[in-house]
Amino acid sequence: MVTSAPQPADPLLAFTAVTKSFGPVRALAGVDFELREGEVHALLGENGAGKSTLIKVATGAHAPDRGSIRINGRNHAALTPAAARALGIACIYQQPALFPDLTVAENLALRLEPAATWRRVDWRRRHARAAELLQRVGARIAPDAEVRDLAMPEQQLVEIAAALGAGARIVIMDEPTAALTQREQERLFALVRALRAEGAGIVYISHRLDEIFALADRVTVLRDGASVGTRAVRDVDEATLIQLMVGRTLGPLYPPRGLSAGAPALELRGVGCAASGVRDVNLTVHAGEILGLAGLVGAGRTELARILFGLTPADAGVIISQGRPVRIASPAGALAEGIAYVPEDRRRHGVVPELPVAQNLTLAAHRRIFPRGWLRAAAERTVADRVIARLGIKTAGPEAAVATLSGGNQQKVAVGRWLETRPRVLILDEPTQGVDIGAKVELHRLIRDLANGGLAVILISSDLPEVIGLSDRIAVMRGGTVRAVLPGGTPAPAVMAAALGVDGGGTA
Ligand SMILES: Nc1ncnc2c1ncn2[C@@H]1O[C@H](COP(=O)(O)OP(=O)(O)OP(=O)(O)O)[C@@H](O)[C@H]1O
Ligand SMILES: [Mg+2]
CATH class of the missing domain: 3.40.50.300 (P-loop containing nucleotide triphosphate hydrolases)
Known part of the structure; x- marks a missing residue:
């Protein structure tokens, strides 16, 4: 048979x-x-x-x-x-593959109706079908909403609705x-x-x-x-x-904490930004420490990072950098203060997929690696080889386009390229997202090494055990401001309580 x-x-x-x-x-x-x-x-x-x-x-x-x-x-x-x-067979990807210019109902129809019937439109039926599927996945999304206006998790629900509708x-x-x-x-x-x-x-x-x-x-x-x-x-x-x-056992997931923090690297006094909903943040990050930012999505963590990197500049309060008040009005201004930022959406800001791995790794650090202003292939190669080895980036070679790398290896490139800029303050937004556990241990060790070398690290991660395990201190955000600062290693329920605003949650 x-x-x-x-x-x-x-x-x-x-x-x-x-x-x-x-x-x-x-x-x-x-x-x-x-x-x-x-x-x-x-x-x-x-x-x-x-x-x-x-x-x-x-x-x-x-x-x-x-x-x-x-x-x-x-x-x-x-x-x-x-x-x-x-x-x-239906597949739901991390990045949904919908048409942004079409409505939810149109996207569902494209998936569910054979191409031949697509032009014979029965709008009312199509709309009702979409509404029914969206309800089955528990999504509160209007069928005539345009996909471009939906957040990523909502788009994912539309994908799942399509899978349900297709009877996958x-x-x-x-x-x-x-x-x-x-x-x-x-x-x-x-x-x-x-x-x-x-x-x-x-x-x-x-x-x-x-x-x-x-x-x-x-x-x-x-x-x-x-x-x-x-x-x-x-x-x-x-x-x-x-x-x-x-193929081997791993050591501890998190390296030992730092011994002592140094001078304040960045001090925030009453910092806010009306446009991004951040208000009255009081916080200090010291040289040599890893400061974790915990909180639910929407609590203001990424928004705060964007303020510090000058993407959405602060319109209230004072930021003190190396002892003097500064105004960070643009990413160039942030870089001039020695502040670097690895954003969470690597596809949009993290890497240039068409360019080789080596160039991606050296893009951000051109001025340091090529002080005379011309590209020296050998210097680029040396830096690239070092980062590839250090982060265990799996690639056919430094010349391979980043687009040919697996998701997690692209993430390692996105983080690796900023390490080469030797910043004073490094903001990492979801640095280990999509990274396998072996490479995670490696990244954790690397981040701790950087801190031990005097770098101030601000770590945003939705992986709560990671924030708790890696940070020296944990600032918990809720509703656009810092509600509590807890010591690293605080048990997860206590951090969650502060993030949710139950049981008092402590004070900053
Ligand atoms: N289109 C492509 N061209 C060249 N190489 C590719 C292509 N797609 C995948 N590869 C290579 O095939 C291997 C497997 O990649 P794959 O994306 O399947 O890994 P993965 O297990 O999904 O990893 P991750 O956990 O990082 O997502 C990698 O070495 C990758 O670089
Ligand atoms: Mg993959």
């Missing part, structure tokens, strides 16, 4: 010995993977292990070089995007929670569980092990493009997964 009628025991999806290369890069080197009805199957692996590539084979975006794809008991040599959709039985999620708040994440988990209860199979990619333990039934680990094991989640612990993933 090779490709005969589907058997009840057949998995929804089965990959056997699937391979895929991009030129000299072997992204998939023989992957076995199976997804059953009614399971959440996590896919885990280091940055560049091949997770996204495997997913793109399943959605028909990439044709495999070799191997077999079996869906609902039938073999397929390769899939096209249309064939994959017709087979009930195989739902793939590639790092869906990277940019979600706690509440949005819980809503997403509830949706995933509901899909599972209806018999769908869900492939779930995440670098956050706690999510995998909370949500998944089984987990398959990829390493260097090959599957190294599939386990029932209830039979494994974190250490086992890490061992499978990186």
Whole structure:
């Protein structure tokens, strides 16, 4: 029985010995993977292990070089995007792939109606269908809202609504929670569980092990493009997964805290910005310390970072830099004060995807690396090699375009390029988002080393254990201002309480 009628025991999806290369890069080197009805199957692996590539084979975006794809008991040599959709495969990416100029209802119609009927428009029905699907995913979004006006998590819900509407039985999620708040994440988990209860199979990619333990039934680990094991989640612990993933045990996740902080590097007195909703922030960050900013999304953390980097300049209060009041009116002004900022949205501000890795790593530091003003390829190469080695950036070479790197490795480039500017104050907004656990440990160590060398670090991360584990002090923001400053290592419930404004929350 090779490709005969589907058997009840057949998995929804089965990959056997699937391979895929991009030129000299072997992204998939023989992957076995199976997804059953009614399971959440996590896919885990280091940055560049091949997770996204495997997913793109399943959605028909990439044709495999070799191997077999079996869906609902039938073999397929390769899939096209249309064939994959017709087979009930839907994928929710971290960055939703909707048309920004169209409305939500139009986007859903494009996904759900065959192209031939697209022109025979029944607007009322289309609108009602969109409203019904949005309600099923618990989204309070108007069907005639334009997608460009929706926040990222709302766009993600539209994607999930489209998957529901298409009756998808195989739902793939590639790092869906990277940019979600706690509440949005819980809503997403509830949706995933509901899909599972209806018999769908869900492939779930995440670098956050706690999510995998909370949500998944089984987990398959990829390493260097090959599957190294599939386990029932209830039979494994974190250490086992890490061992499978990186092939060794890791040291402690967080380096020891700094011994003592130095002089104030930046002092904020009553700082505010009406346009971004930040008000009356009193805060000091010292040379040699890591100051974590905790708070819910919307609490004002990124807004405060943008004030300090001159993107939305302060219109109230005083900022004191190296003992004197300064006005930071632009990023150039911030850089002149020695303030650097690694933004959270690497795709928009972090890297230039078309340019080589080496150039991306040296862009921000041109003046220091090339003091005479001309580009010295050798100097660029030396710096690039050093950062690539230090951060373990997986790339075909320094000349490879950043666009060809895996998501997590692009993130490492985004962080790495600022390290070379040797700033006095470094603001990191979600520096380890999408970064695998081994590289996370490496980044944590690096950030601590920089602080030990006298740098003042302001760390924004929605990964609460990271803020708690890495910071010397934690400033908790809520409603656009700092509500409490807690010592590093404060237990998570206390930090959450301050962030939510329950139990008093302490004072600044
Ligand atoms: N279009 C492409 N051209 C060249 N190389 C590619 C391309 N897409 C992926 N690769 C390479 O294939 C390998 C696997 O990448 P993939 O994106 O699948 O990793 P991943 O497991 O999803 O990693 P991450 O956790 O960082 O998202 C990487 O070495 C990557 O650089
Ligand atoms: Mg990926």
